[in-house]
Amino acid sequence: MIFVPLPFVVALLLAILLIRMLRQGDGSFAEKRPFLLLIGFYIIQSVVIGIRWGYDIIDIMPLQSLMATMIAALAWVCFKGLAMEEQPTLSRFWPHLLPAAAIVIFIALYPEPISLAIILIFIAYGIALLWLARRGPDALVASRLDGAVLSYRSLQITGFALIASAVTDIVISFDFTQAGGIHAGAIVALGNVIALLILGTAASVAGNGSTMDAASSEPPPPPPATEEDGAVAAALDALMHARQLYRDPDLNLSRIARKMNLPARRVSMAVNRIHGMSVSQYVNDLRIRSACEQLVTTDHPVTQVMFDSGFISKSNFNREFARLNGESPTQFRKRRVPRESGGAASNVIFMSP
Structure with a gap:
């Protein structure tokens, strides 16, 4: 042998x-x-x-x-x-x-x-x-x-x-x-x-960057927020919602900081102190809310919704979705969208989870 x-x-x-x-x-x-x-x-x-x-x-x-x-x-x-x-x-x-x-x-x-x-x-x-x-x-x-x-x-x-x-x-x-x-x-x-x-x-x-499942990392308790932290967080919120940056699958903290003309550490500190989470969690939360809206208001396949929301890994998408909603995307859609002969109803009003 x-x-x-x-x-x-x-x-x-x-x-x-x-x-x-x-x-x-x-x-x-x-x-x-x-x-x-x-x-x-x-x-x-x-x-x-x-x-x-x-x-x-x-x-x-x-x-x-x-x-x-x-x-x-x-x-x-x-x-x-x-x-x-x-x-x-x-x-x-x-x-x-x-x-x-x-x-x-x-x-x-x-x-x-x-x-x-x-x-x-x-x-x-x-x-x-x-x-x-x-x-x-x-x-x-x-x-x-x-x-x-x-x-x-x-x-x-x-x-x-x-x-x-x-x-x-x-x-x-x-x-x-x-x-x-x-x-x-x-x-x-x-x-x-x-x-x-x-x-x-x-x-x-x-x-x-996204091939395995893992628990989200909880940041340590942040120090008290300052007015500058609030201003940075507000500017980030405005940037994210106005340009929907979170839908970019290659988005990283460095790219966000460049668009805001701020050091990456300054952005990270503001998000941690104001929202009590890391930047990755903050962006993934926005992505999941976008996915929820698409699941309710469209009949797009779950995979397309995942990509349109900024995820490229099914395991990451399902994990983050379950973290925020306590169920899978398919279960979420079935519970909130009345099914008729043609598919998802188009007149359902989306409520943020």
């Missing part, structure tokens, strides 16, 4: 995830691109781990160390790109090539500190990601609002996973010191396989 290391199976699953992302033509390839690259690195690393621990080929260890370092840095670059109002450029992130360069130097000249260096790199980037997540979903100003909460969850998961990977490396090092590494293979098979699956799924969610 042919022996197939478990990491190879993980690489196959991640490859399927990558293909699914590539086939989803939702017009957001530029946002996905860094995460597609990140998942590609996860696939290569999983194959390398399978070769090293499945077939005990030690010569591939330098590549494994280099890939691990690049993955940590690339994860930070991907999520930091979602937190930037301006278009990220390679020149902005070149310092994050330095950890990989340091590993290359260690490999060539002095291999002993490599394990410690990788542990420190993973811990540093894990903490940096969790620090980036401290402001909640609105920190990811370039993420589509349809999936900002999911991207935020992915950010948190990736930060914790990097730190967990560092802890796994510490355990492996301890095993080599105390027991000659007899348990190292099992630890790697369990720890890295789980970590790569979690990281790959998180990258897929963040890159798509």
Whole structure:
């Protein structure tokens, strides 16, 4: 029987995830691109781990160390790109090539500190990601609002996973010191396989912005609102209703802030303090109210209503609809629209939920 290391199976699953992302033509390839690259690195690393621990080929260890370092840095670059109002450029992130360069130097000249260096790199980037997540979903100003909460969850998961990977490396090092590494293979098979699956799924969610179901993130209690907060919130309300910006599926906080000529953080603070919610929740509420009106006053299919309201993910649409109305869109329509032979009645007056 042919022996197939478990990491190879993980690489196959991640490859399927990558293909699914590539086939989803939702017009957001530029946002996905860094995460597609990140998942590609996860696939290569999983194959390398399978070769090293499945077939005990030690010569591939330098590549494994280099890939691990690049993955940590690339994860930070991907999520930091979602937190930037301006278009990220390679020149902005070149310092994050330095950890990989340091590993290359260690490999060539002095291999002993490599394990410690990788542990420190993973811990540093894990903490940096969790620090980036401290402001909640609105920190990811370039993420589509349809999936900002999911991207935020992915950010948190990736930060914790990097730190967990560092802890796994510490355990492996301890095993080599105390027991000659007899348990190292099992630890790697369990720890890295789980970590790569979690990281790959998180990258897929963040890159798509809307492929999984998740609970809405409740922001922390806001400080008292100021007059300026009220003015910003009122201007945002006027902009949303006058131009129906919420119907744009690619809308994000950065784009809203540019239209208002304000910093993204200023807009986020005003929405949080006045409405007690994140910007993504605020926009999704407007989208759901628009969907309710369409469900009652038109006979458009639910899928068309979803797209017309600004959603591109059925799971997100159904989740947000249930959050506000306590039922599915189909149930909502059946209860409020009297059915005649031709379909939805056209004279029903819409009442905001």
